[in-house]
Amino acid sequence: MTDNCPNCPQQSVQPAAEYRGDTQVGHLYRCPGCGVTWSTNRDRQAYGEAA
Numbered sequence: 001m002t003d004n005c006p007n008c009p010q011q012s013v014q015p016a017a018e019y020r021g022d023t024q025v026g027h028l029y030r031c032p033g034c035g036v037t038w039s040t041n042r043d044r045q046a047y048g049e050a051a
């Protein structure tokens with residue numbers, strides 16, 4: 001799942017890494033435009049996965 005850079009207009013940044021927890025999935029992103037890094041956590045049910 002791609003995300004938009006929080007620091008510049010770059011969109012659809014591909015995740016550099018993924019972490020799967022019991023109920024959430026975390027993604028680490030690095031913007032190819034400005035180089036900023038950020039991470040997100042999403043509920044696994046948002047992906048349609050069984051918890």
Ligand SMILES: [Zn+2]
Nearest residue numbers: 005008031034
């Ligand atoms: Zn950026």
